[in-house]
Amino acid sequence: MKYFCCIDDTDNIDSVGTGTIAEEIKGLYEGAGWGKGSVISRHQLYIHPDIPYTSHNSSMCFEFIGVENIYESMIQCASDYLKKRSAAGSDPGLCILSFKSNKKYQRLIDFSLKAKKEVLTKIEANEIAKSLGIHLSEHGGTGQGIIGALAGVGLRMTGNDGEVKGALKDKIGDGVYSVRQLLEFPEVEAVIDFNSDEYLSLEQNVLLKGRSKSVFHNHQPVLFVYKNKEGLYEAYTKNHLRRLGEVCPVFKADVKEEWVFQEVASCYNCRYRRWTEENFTCLKGIKK
Known part of the structure; x- marks a missing residue:
């Protein structure tokens, strides 16, 4: 039951x-x-x-x-x-x-x-x-x-x-870990590239830095990662994840070549933003 x-x-x-x-x-x-x-x-x-x-x-x-x-x-x-x-x-x-x-x-x-x-x-x-x-x-x-x-x-x-209660840093420190190692923890059942939605292989390495947390995705706790400026996979931290959760209700990702911000779910990457001389405006009139 x-x-x-x-x-x-x-x-x-x-x-x-x-x-x-x-x-x-x-x-x-x-x-x-x-x-x-x-x-x-x-x-x-x-x-x-x-x-x-x-x-x-x-x-x-x-x-x-x-x-x-x-x-x-x-x-x-x-x-x-x-x-x-x-x-x-x-x-x-x-x-x-x-x-x-x-x-x-x-x-x-x-x-x-x-x-x-x-x-x-x-x-x-x-x-x-x-x-x-x-x-x-x-x-x-x-x-x-x-x-x-x-x-x-x-x-x-x-x-x-x-999000899963507690952070991986409570159990392991900052550093580079293989996906195989990360899957040994009950808080992680899969490691997924947030931008491509692809599952990482067991031997792929991931950098943990700060309070990395997993979240529920397709009924399992998932550690979302992205490629940092050095081209290494890095886990999203607690702060990253909570900002992703605050996405505007009309957000819709622009085509990938128009993205200008590392965190995909951002006004900077939304198809409803229109650039101005100083910043941008929202075609939907949503204030952020």
């Missing part, structure tokens, strides 16, 4: 992060002998004055492959732990989904994608969870975290959203 578990808004400015608590809940499940959890993904949600959040408004999700008949136990275990572990002043939300291959989850996915660009409500979240038989519960404060918890499950389900 496959389950999705996501939590949101469990922390305050002085406490451990929501990702740490998600890791601890996964450990409780595994320690109980219920199965095996995946790496944890961080999903960036909408930043807006009407949305309260601690630092970045992101939720933390993991998949769990487990035995049957543990759904209620998973809910109880996570609920009890959130009550004990969540920080004062937080608004924790918990979402656990028991995945059914014959069920359609498009409504959940649509809600989750909206959560990246719109202000949503608890009423909407509860209604969708109820209609699809998904567990969604509040565990303190305003319970506002249920919105991000539900959205995190839907975003993880798409297979193309979220």
Whole structure:
């Protein structure tokens, strides 16, 4: 059986992060002998004055492959732990989904994608969870975290959203590594050239410099790389990846020979930009 578990808004400015608590809940499940959890993904949600959040408004999700008949136990275990572990002043939300291959989850996915660009409500979240038989519960404060918890499950389900919790530099230092070496880490299941979408061979070397992170792409954690000025493959850092995630909603890459910036997903490489004497203007009127 496959389950999705996501939590949101469990922390305050002085406490451990929501990702740490998600890791601890996964450990409780595994320690109980219920199965095996995946790496944890961080999903960036909408930043807006009407949305309260601690630092970045992101939720933390993991998949769990487990035995049957543990759904209620998973809910109880996570609920009890959130009550004990969540920080004062937080608004924790918990979402656990028991995945059914014959069920359609498009409504959940649509809600989750909206959560990246719109202000949503608890009423909407509860209604969708109820209609699809998904567990969604509040565990303190305003319970506002249920919105991000539900959205995190839907975003993880798409297979193309979220960065893997933690950085490779936490485990290995800067330097040159072969793809074969990188694939030994659970945070990396493939290494892909971002510009060409080609998978690198096992013997290809990659430079890690700074906080290199993997992201979910086609349902697997992928380390994206690019060719630097020296012609070497270099892994994208955390800062690079988050800028890529902030691409304008009308961005469309220009033809390759017109690219002028190393990071492809940039206004500088968009077909809607028109150069002026000092910079450029946007034909769509989008201000960046």
